[in-house]
Amino acid sequence: MKLTHLTALELGRAIAAGDVTIPQATQAALEEMARRDKSLHSCITILAEQAMERAETLQQGLKPGRSPLYGVPLLLKDNLCTQGVRTTCGSKMLEHYVPPYHATVVERVESAGGVCLGKGNLDEFAMGSTTETSYFGSTRNPWDESRVPGGSSGGCAAAVAAGLVWYALGSDTGGSIRQPAGYCGLTGIKPTYGTVSRYGLVAYASSFDQVGPLCRDAADCAAVLDVIQGRDCRDSTTVDGGYGGLLASLAGDLRGLRVGVPVECFGEGLHPQVANRVKEVARVLEHRGATVVELSIGELNWVIPAYYVLASAEASSNLARYDGVKYGFRAKEYHNLTQMYENTRSQGFGKETKARILLGTFVLSAGYYEAYYQKALAVKHRVAKAMERAFETCDVLLTPVTPTTAPKLGESLANPMEMYLSDLYTVPANLAGLPALSMPCGVDGQGLPVGAQLVGPRFGEGVLLNAAYAYQQETDYHTYVPRGGEG
Amino acid sequence: MNWEVVMGLETHVELSTASKIFCSCATAFGAAPNRQCCPVCMGLPGALPVLNEKVVEYGVKVGLALGCSITPVSRFDRKNYFYPDLPKGYQISQLYAPLCRHGRMEVEGVSIGIHEIHMEEDAGKLFHDPASGETLCDFNRCGVPLLEIVTQPDFRTAEQVVAYLKGLRETLQYLGVSDGKMEEGSLRCDVNLSVRPVGCDTLGTRTEMKNLGSFQAITRAIGYESQRQIALLERGERVVQETRRFDEERGETVSMRSKEEARDYRYFPEPDLPPVALSQKYIQLIRDNLPELGEEKRQRYAAQYHLPEYDCQMVTSHPALARFFEELVGLGVPPKQGANWIMGEVLGALSARGLGPQELPISAPTLARLIELVGEGKLNRNTAVKVFHAVFDTDWDVDAYVAAHGLEQVQDVALVEGAVAQVLESNPQSVADYRGGKEKAFGFLVGQTMGKLQGKADPQTVRRVLLEQLAQE
Structure with a gap:
C-alpha cells in the first residue's frame, strides 16, 4: 500500500518503529499535493519549506513514548489561526491576514508532534455546504472532480480522501465536518459543544462552532480527539468532558448498546440508495450485539429555520469586526467613514456571507427580535430537551448524514433553500450541543461515498467512536480510496 | 406656569482593577498608544473573552453599598454598532440580566432610586489629527472594566445631581473600586432631562446629555437644557427626543442624533461567556467585608x-x-x-x-x-x-x-528676658509709640525678639516678658 494511504496511526507506528522517517512522510505528502492539488484545489496555503524544516526537527526529537500521532502530517482548515501563517477564512476580507497567535487546537496538535502541511480551503467564513463560496475558488471531490467535496471543511475532506495528508482539523457549525466527511468517504466527528477549545477558531456562530477531526477511520478520530479535547482557560465555554483516553478504550464491544433510529430522518427527500446503506449500518451494529429501536423526535422538523436564524444572528455580530479599520481588506475608494465601511464590506464579503449577515441583522432588529430570534432560541431549547429524552431510550442515534451523495459543482448554489434543507440531519447535534460522528457506509450506484451519522448524548464521544470502530471492524468501506489517488 | 425639572442619571464608573475585564492587559492610565493590547481586547479574529472575577466582586460591592439586590445569575449581552474605537463591532455589556437592581441612595433629604448596575467593557479612544485630517485609534482603553449605574428619574435640581455624584464618588473611593476621577474619565455621567408643569404626574419628552466632564459642566448643562425645554414648551413647540452634546465653550447643548437616527443596538445574549452565577455565600462574604x-x-x-x-x-x-x-x-x-x-x-x-x-x-x-x-x-x-x-x-x-536645624524651643526664660531687654534698648521709637497707644508697635517688638531668638522661643513667653519689662520702665 502507498505510504500516503496509511491511516494516521499506522503512519505514526511506522515512524515510531523507524520504518519511515518524518521527512520521508512529509516529502511524500508534499509530492502528492504537487501532483494533484492543481485540480483538486484543497489547499489555500501550502507550507512546503516550513513543513520540511519541522519534519527534520521532529525526526531529531523522536524517542519512545511519544504521542501516537508524533510526526504525522496534517492539514488545518483555514479558519484556525496560525501564528505567522496567513489565515484567510476563504475570504477576500482576510486574504492577507496573518494572525499573531496560534489557536489552542493548533498548539495542541503541534505539541503532540503534528506537522502542519498547509491551510485547507473552506466556504467563506465556513458559511456553505460545498466549499464553492470560497474566495479562492471551489475545491473538487476526489471521487468525482465534477462534484463538490461538501463543506464548509471541503478542502480538508478532499485532501484526506485523496491521500494528500493523513488527517485534518475542521470545524462544524451545522455539519461542516460531518457532511464533507460523508461526501468524501471519511470518518469525522463533531465533539460535544465545549469539550474542544474555540480559542483561535475564527467565529461563525459561536454557540454552535466546534473543532474536530476528519480522518480515515474511527481510531484516528479517537487519537486526534485525545490530543485536542479538554478545558482551555482562554475559552470560558469549555468544560471538562471527562472523555480522555478515547483511543485506549476502543474495544468494539457493542453488547447492550441501544441504537435509536428516528423516523423523521428517513422520510421525504431522502434518496433511497442512501436510506438503504444507512439501514444496513443498523443491521451490522445488531450483528455486533446492539439492539435497534425505532423512535420519533417530532421537534426535528423545526431545526432548520431555528438554526439559520440563530447562526445568522451570531454571524452578523461576529463578522462586524471586519470593517477595514484595523486589519484585512479595506476598499480603495471612500469619502467618509460610513462609505469606508459600506465599500469595504460590500467588496470584501462574498454573496453567501452577505446574505447571512443581512438575515442575522434582520432577525436581531428592533421589532423582529421577539418574533424570530427568541422563538428560534426557544426551539433550540425544545430540541435539546427532546434529544435528551431520546437518550433515555437509546444510547446512540443512527441517521443519514445528508439526503443524497455529493452534488455536482454549481447545483447547490443555484438552489440555496434546498442546500439549507440538506443540513436537516446534521444540524440537530449542533442545536443541542451533542457529539456526532460521520462514517462511510458504502457507495451509491455512481460509486460515490454514502455517509452514516451517529449522534450521542453529551460527552458520549467514547460510545460513538466505539460503535464506529466496531462497524469498521466488520466492514471495509472506510478503506475505499478514490481512483485518482491510486495512481 | 411653574415648571418642574425631572432628571435621571446614567453614570459610567471605570473600575480600578489591575487588568482588563476580559483579558490580562494592564489598565493603567496614560501608557503610550496601543501598548496595553492583546488579541482579545483588539478583537482579533478567533480571540475570546474570559471574565475577570475582580470585576464581578467590585460590582457586587457597589451594588451592596447602594442597597441593591444582587442578581443570582446575571448574563452578558452584545450591543452591536459600528465605530472605529470598537474593534469587535460590538460592546460586551449586560441588558437582560444586569448584575444589580433596585438600589437606593439618600441625597440631600431625597431618596434616589438605583434602577440597575451592569458590567461592561470600555471602548478605545480616537484622535483626530487636524494637520493630516487623519484619525488615529488608541485601543489601550478597550476592555477597561466599567460599571454603568442607572438611576430612576428622581432628581429635581442640579444640586441634587451634583450631591449624588459626589456621594457616589465617595462611596466608590471608600470601597476602593474606582478612583472616581472625572478629569481622567473614570467617572462619566449622562443626564436624561425632561420638564413638566408642577403637579403633573406624567413625564415630559426627555433629552439625553453627553460630554459632561465636570460638576460645573453638569450644573451649567442642566441649567441651559431645562431653560431650553421650558422655552420651547412655552412657545407652544415640542421637545424632540434626542441625544445632545454639551458644548463647554458655548455653554450650550447641541443635538447629536434624534430618536429616528438612534442606533438599533440589536442586543442578544453573548455566546462566548457563560452566565455569572453567584452563590448567597459569596454575596454574604462580600457583604461581611464591606469597609x-x-x-x-x-x-x-x-x-x-x-x-x-x-x-x-x-x-x-x-x-x-x-x-x-x-x-x-x-x-x-x-x-x-x-x-x-x-x-x-x-x-x-x-x-x-x-x-x-x-x-x-x-x-x-x-x-x-x-x-x-x-x-x-x-x-x-x-x-x-x-x-x-x-x-x-x-x-x-x-x-x-x-x-x-537647632529648632528646639528656648525653654530658658532668662534668655528671653535678655533678648527683650536688648530689643527695648535698641528700639526707643517703637517703645515710645507703644506707650503713646500704638498697638502695632507691640507686634513689631515681638517680631524683633523672636528674630533675635531665631524664632525658637515660645511666643506666649515673649509676649509676657515684653509686657512685664514695658510696664517696669
Whole structure:
C-alpha cells in the first residue's frame, strides 16, 4: 500500500518503529499535493519549506513514548489561526491576514508532534455546504472532480480522501465536518459543544462552532480527539468532558448498546440508495450485539429555520469586526467613514456571507427580535430537551448524514433553500450541543461515498467512536480510496 | 406656569482593577498608544473573552453599598454598532440580566432610586489629527472594566445631581473600586432631562446629555437644557427626543442624533461567556467585608471623638484622609488636633502640590511626632508648621530634622528676658509709640525678639516678658 494511504496511526507506528522517517512522510505528502492539488484545489496555503524544516526537527526529537500521532502530517482548515501563517477564512476580507497567535487546537496538535502541511480551503467564513463560496475558488471531490467535496471543511475532506495528508482539523457549525466527511468517504466527528477549545477558531456562530477531526477511520478520530479535547482557560465555554483516553478504550464491544433510529430522518427527500446503506449500518451494529429501536423526535422538523436564524444572528455580530479599520481588506475608494465601511464590506464579503449577515441583522432588529430570534432560541431549547429524552431510550442515534451523495459543482448554489434543507440531519447535534460522528457506509450506484451519522448524548464521544470502530471492524468501506489517488 | 425639572442619571464608573475585564492587559492610565493590547481586547479574529472575577466582586460591592439586590445569575449581552474605537463591532455589556437592581441612595433629604448596575467593557479612544485630517485609534482603553449605574428619574435640581455624584464618588473611593476621577474619565455621567408643569404626574419628552466632564459642566448643562425645554414648551413647540452634546465653550447643548437616527443596538445574549452565577455565600462574604463608608465614619467621629460636623465632613472627604486621621488618633494624637492639622496644613500642602489625598507623602507617625513635640513644649506651633512643610515630601525623621536645624524651643526664660531687654534698648521709637497707644508697635517688638531668638522661643513667653519689662520702665 502507498505510504500516503496509511491511516494516521499506522503512519505514526511506522515512524515510531523507524520504518519511515518524518521527512520521508512529509516529502511524500508534499509530492502528492504537487501532483494533484492543481485540480483538486484543497489547499489555500501550502507550507512546503516550513513543513520540511519541522519534519527534520521532529525526526531529531523522536524517542519512545511519544504521542501516537508524533510526526504525522496534517492539514488545518483555514479558519484556525496560525501564528505567522496567513489565515484567510476563504475570504477576500482576510486574504492577507496573518494572525499573531496560534489557536489552542493548533498548539495542541503541534505539541503532540503534528506537522502542519498547509491551510485547507473552506466556504467563506465556513458559511456553505460545498466549499464553492470560497474566495479562492471551489475545491473538487476526489471521487468525482465534477462534484463538490461538501463543506464548509471541503478542502480538508478532499485532501484526506485523496491521500494528500493523513488527517485534518475542521470545524462544524451545522455539519461542516460531518457532511464533507460523508461526501468524501471519511470518518469525522463533531465533539460535544465545549469539550474542544474555540480559542483561535475564527467565529461563525459561536454557540454552535466546534473543532474536530476528519480522518480515515474511527481510531484516528479517537487519537486526534485525545490530543485536542479538554478545558482551555482562554475559552470560558469549555468544560471538562471527562472523555480522555478515547483511543485506549476502543474495544468494539457493542453488547447492550441501544441504537435509536428516528423516523423523521428517513422520510421525504431522502434518496433511497442512501436510506438503504444507512439501514444496513443498523443491521451490522445488531450483528455486533446492539439492539435497534425505532423512535420519533417530532421537534426535528423545526431545526432548520431555528438554526439559520440563530447562526445568522451570531454571524452578523461576529463578522462586524471586519470593517477595514484595523486589519484585512479595506476598499480603495471612500469619502467618509460610513462609505469606508459600506465599500469595504460590500467588496470584501462574498454573496453567501452577505446574505447571512443581512438575515442575522434582520432577525436581531428592533421589532423582529421577539418574533424570530427568541422563538428560534426557544426551539433550540425544545430540541435539546427532546434529544435528551431520546437518550433515555437509546444510547446512540443512527441517521443519514445528508439526503443524497455529493452534488455536482454549481447545483447547490443555484438552489440555496434546498442546500439549507440538506443540513436537516446534521444540524440537530449542533442545536443541542451533542457529539456526532460521520462514517462511510458504502457507495451509491455512481460509486460515490454514502455517509452514516451517529449522534450521542453529551460527552458520549467514547460510545460513538466505539460503535464506529466496531462497524469498521466488520466492514471495509472506510478503506475505499478514490481512483485518482491510486495512481 | 411653574415648571418642574425631572432628571435621571446614567453614570459610567471605570473600575480600578489591575487588568482588563476580559483579558490580562494592564489598565493603567496614560501608557503610550496601543501598548496595553492583546488579541482579545483588539478583537482579533478567533480571540475570546474570559471574565475577570475582580470585576464581578467590585460590582457586587457597589451594588451592596447602594442597597441593591444582587442578581443570582446575571448574563452578558452584545450591543452591536459600528465605530472605529470598537474593534469587535460590538460592546460586551449586560441588558437582560444586569448584575444589580433596585438600589437606593439618600441625597440631600431625597431618596434616589438605583434602577440597575451592569458590567461592561470600555471602548478605545480616537484622535483626530487636524494637520493630516487623519484619525488615529488608541485601543489601550478597550476592555477597561466599567460599571454603568442607572438611576430612576428622581432628581429635581442640579444640586441634587451634583450631591449624588459626589456621594457616589465617595462611596466608590471608600470601597476602593474606582478612583472616581472625572478629569481622567473614570467617572462619566449622562443626564436624561425632561420638564413638566408642577403637579403633573406624567413625564415630559426627555433629552439625553453627553460630554459632561465636570460638576460645573453638569450644573451649567442642566441649567441651559431645562431653560431650553421650558422655552420651547412655552412657545407652544415640542421637545424632540434626542441625544445632545454639551458644548463647554458655548455653554450650550447641541443635538447629536434624534430618536429616528438612534442606533438599533440589536442586543442578544453573548455566546462566548457563560452566565455569572453567584452563590448567597459569596454575596454574604462580600457583604461581611464591606469597609466602613463615609457617612458611617462621620457619625462615628462625631459620637466617639466629638468632632464638629464640619471637621467630620472634611476629614472623611477622601478615604485616604480618613485613614490618615484614624492612624493619627491611634498614635495618641488628640482627635481635634489631628483634624486641625489635616484641615489646615495637610490639605493646604496637598493642594499646593496638586496632589490627591491618596498620594499623601508624609506618614502619620511623622505628623504624630510633630504634634507631640508641640504638646511637650519642645517646638512652638509656627516652627512646627515650618518643620511640617520641610519634611512633607520626604517624610524625614522629625527629631533628627529639629536637632539638625537647632529648632528646639528656648525653654530658658532668662534668655528671653535678655533678648527683650536688648530689643527695648535698641528700639526707643517703637517703645515710645507703644506707650503713646500704638498697638502695632507691640507686634513689631515681638517680631524683633523672636528674630533675635531665631524664632525658637515660645511666643506666649515673649509676649509676657515684653509686657512685664514695658510696664517696669
